[in-house]
Amino acid sequence: MLDYMLGGKDHFAADRAAADRALALAPELPMMARESRKFLNRAVRFLVGAGIRQFVDIGCGLPTQSPVHEVAQAAAPDARVVYVDNDPLVVNHAQALLTHTARTAAIHADLREPDELLAHPRLTDLIDLGRPVGVVLVGVLGVIPEDDVARSVVDRLRRAVVPGSHLVMTQAISDVRPEVTEQLSALYQDEQIVRGSRRRNVRTRAEVETYFEGLELAEPGIVHVPAWRPDPGEPSVDPRDVWAIAGVGRKP
Template sequence: MARLYDYFLGGKDNFAADRAAAEKILEVAPELPAAARANRAFLGRAVRHLARNGITQFLDLGTGLPAPGNVHEVAQEVDPGARVVYVDHDPVVLVHARALLEGQGGTGVVHGDLREPEAILRDPGVLEAIDFGRPLGVLLGAVMHHIADSERPGEIVAALREAMAPGSFLVMSHGSSEARPAAVERCTEVYRSAGLPLTPRDRDEIGALFEGFELVDPGLVWLPQWRPDLSDMIDFAAAGPQASLGLCGVGVKR
């Protein structure tokens, strides 16, 4: 999944099989590269917002392959002392992330599976960098739609929420089944035929994952609509923000 996302972003860290699968997906959802850029831009804006509001530690779950505007780069622009732990279960992601972060202060890379949140929360590498007694930012960027309903996504987020101190933030983007239903259905079929789970959800289902959090303004919106800069809307001037294919939000735990 990380290598497909890298391909959609124009990256080079992917294999021939990834590119072949990506091209099949693009046949039914040609807007995916713009959607991937919109997701990346949303995460950058959200991290910057959290850092400006005093969050100095971040847990990025399902981080994907490094790309311009990594979380530690954005957060440390605001606060050079910000700490970031990246978590992923893809060995290729881990190798690239560790190479990128070698010698970087305040960052760490941990192997972990989001379907086992308790194991992530007690991982020594996470506990070394993250103080769960203080507010933090937990990032779930374009990852929860790879968690099937049978894997109890609500319970996964609840486990994370219980570990977060009051004043912590949850940042989430999620593929929407309401964007272009026919294309989303075909895209889901292509993903699954490649052995990759994909479960787009509707607005109510995605909103339910924020249970226990208070959504900050502007609430649950299409990716380019969350506190956008002017440049964030360029890709969607004609087709509209729903062409980003994903909804997003930032919630705070009171």
């Protein structure tokens, strides 16, 4: 769905149909998807600047359109990236896209089981968990419907990585356009994009901010996605129009 919204070529008819229904509710979604990609690009460059050379991108979607490995390896050719998704179609497609790419892998694992995810043999082949790692959770925590599970997954990942590691997180928030986020939430559950009990899959700013507890926030803290360390000439949109927030935290 994201690839379709970003104008890419890697999507299926079912993705397009579901995305069109979401777009009817929220025409701003492609703009938000672009801003999310730009944020990810800036955050990865920031992490490379901080010395991070290994990344785990969880809930990665298709690694197209400035994916983590392209951005990281442009700055640090030795950077290693493991993409993780629980959608077998996404993982198969990602593996095909990465066939000729060095120091990358795509694995099938579930964010809900962070210990198993981090112990996956193809992950530990590439990623040395004894060294700092950049954990990317962009646009994925919101698809876990249970608040306690989303929170405990972040806690578990933070505890599992060594000091100097960074967590990169974004999530849609319900405070800005509550009626739209509520309708989208219902649509995503109907489409089974979000599986699980029928609860809101979006959270308030205050709830998302708690995910960063125990981490040292990089400047400028937790802000609307386009406002996180914009490149020169950015942001090109009003950050308040993007109802998702972002932050990067370092494990002390």
